[in-house]
Amino acid sequence: SIIRILEERKEPIRDLAGKRVLVTAGPTQETIDPxxxxxxxxxxxxxxxxxEAAARRGADVTLVSGPTQLTAPRSVKRVDIASAQDMLDQVLARYEEQDIVIKAAAVADYRPVQxxxxxxxxxxxxxxxxxxxTTDILQTLGQRKQHQYLVGFAAETDNAIEYGKGKLERKRLDAICVNTVGKADSGFQSDTNEVIYLNKEGKEQHLPTETKKQIAHRILDEILEDMEADRK
Amino acid sequence: SIIRILEERKEPIRDLAGKRVLVTAGPTQETIDPxxxxxxxxxxxxxxxxxEAAARRGADVTLVSGPTQLTAPRSVKRVDIASAQDMLDQVLARYEEQDIVIKAAAVADYRPVQxxxxxxxxxxxxxxxxxxxTTDILQTLGQRKQHQYLVGFAAETDNAIEYGKGKLERKRLDAICVNTVGKADSGFQSDTNEVIYLNKEGKEQHLPTETKKQIAHRILDEILEDMEADRK
Known part of the structure; x- marks a missing residue:
């Protein structure tokens, strides 16, 4: 059918085949009491x-996820965690074998002492x-980075780009995706997103407002382009 | 068909027809920042x-609900709230016209000052x-009670029945449903529940562990029985 042909044409090329990609997602929960x-x-x-986008492009994908209502594609290895400490442990246990690590989770900065x-x-x-x-996961990954291409996110209500550049440098990231929305929470629950992709070479790529699925592919395009350039 | 006949036989009698029932449900969210x-x-x-059970039995049902992933039957008027204060406001605005009020929500006791x-x-x-x-919703409803039959819940990890009796008296409730599970959180996410129904006359009715749907009907049976007795 026409639809089937269009679907096939939309099938992305498998330009991440052979690559291991770890993505973190969702919130964390920090326990006060039961x-x-x-x-x-x-x-x-x-x-x-x-x-999902990385898996469709052929990557071997691990998704370390806080509690969400979402379903991961079956081809993605999903690891469920609750606290920031759980997430750190599960990511570190799988860090060495990864080619690309993208930290899209909103990890708690603070947890109750007791x-x-x-x-x-x-x-x-x-x-x-x-x-x-809590232990800063992205900073820990930056410190222990070997061959991995490490990408963070910044969702700030104020001076997002400036803040993103500082975070990129401070945490030894390869790139950072900055949400430029006025209020951080509008980036959180929505299906669309507005992202500026900054890399360590000073690239500042505005990705237009699209669905999060489309933005995901755009981010992966940027990462692949940067990794190609790094190899030259 | 056989299935259709069995379904029809399971249809509960409409013994709540003409009654207005307000139920609160879910958690509340207390904002720290965006x-x-x-x-x-x-x-x-x-x-x-x-x-759902009250609606099936013919009641005019209002459900004041914190953020959940659940769907209410279309016959139920659903009012969505986030904070404890929102819930209080929405319940009080509808309190006077209710015959039965059941507070099943887990309302935050505390909110950030700032x-x-x-x-x-x-x-x-x-x-x-x-x-x-936060303002104690159940206590406020107890203080302002006129004709309403007011039912609370108690989910405590320790000494649940004793605590439930104290709460029933202190908050001027007509009845309270006590979760007797050892840990409060096992009552929270699960599909089954174990409840002891206590009323102000000293009734202590153990409702066996069943699905929450079945327990709901058992609780409504107890409430109707008590309301009948009150009228005599």
Whole structure:
């Protein structure tokens, strides 16, 4: 049929065949007690779109995912985690064998210092919860980087591009995808996204607002182009 | 067909026809900044099961629901909320006209004192978040109770029945459904539940472990029986 022919023409070339790609996606949950936790509004859509796009282009894809309502394609190896520490452990265990690592997850920066085994009883008056920094996964990956092409994301409400450039350098990334939307949360749950791709050579590529699936392919195009250039 | 006949036989009698029932369900989300929030592991399944069961039995049902992945039957009026304060406002606005109010939601007891319009920047070292008590919805409903039959839930990890009796009295409820599971979180996401129904006359009715749909009908049976007894 016509539709089938169009579908076939849309089938991407397998330009990631032979490459191992690890993508992180979704939020993390930081436990306060058996009932309560901290989390964030990440839907996981951008990470899942990247994992699916990379798999369609022939990559061997691992998706390390926080709790989401999304389904990964069967060809993707999905590893489910809850906390930032879980995510760090699962990513590090698979880091060495990867060619490309894309950190699209919204990992908690802070977790409660104390976690309670029983539900906290409420009391009169205010309550102060002491939080400590989680280990910065992207920074850890930057420090331990060997052959991997390492890509981060920056979702900031203010001065997103400037912030993205600083993060790229500070964390020894190869590239960073910056959400330029005015409010960080509009990038989080939506099906579309507006991304600027910055690389360590100073490239600043504006990717037009498209669906997250289309943006995913555009990001992979940029990564492949950069990896080609690195080899020269 | 045989299946159709069995389905028809399973159709419950419309013993809630003419009654207005309001059910609250799901978690609430308490905003820290545009990205981060506090929440809890409530799936909303118990509340949705109660709303559906009451609607099937002929009640005019309103479901005030926190963010869940569930779908309410079309015959149920669904009101979506995010925070504990939203839930309080929406329930109070509809309280007077209700015959039965069942609070199955897991409402946050605490919310951040300060909410940030921009994403909080992370800093070195620990961070302390100051939380304040939210308004106790069930207690407010108990204080303002006129003709309504008011039912709460108690999901506690320790001494659940004793705690439930205290809560029933303290909040001027007509009845309370106590989850007797050892850990509160096993009652939260699961499809089954174990509930003890306590009423203000001292009834202590153990409802055997069944699906949440079946438990919902058992709870409605108890409520109707109590309301009948109250009228005598």
């Amino acid at each position: 009932v309560r936790f901290f989390t964030n509004h990440s839907s996981g859509k951008m990470g899942y779109a990247l994992a 976690t309670f085994d029983s539900k906290m009883k409420k009391k009169d008056g205010n309550l102060s919860i002491e939080l400590e920094r | 990205v981060r929030f506090f929440t809890n592991h409530s799936s909303g399944k118990m509340g949705y099961a109660l709303a 909410t940030f319009d921009s994403k909080m920047k992370k800093k070195d070292g620990n961070l302390s978040i100051e939380l304040e008590r």
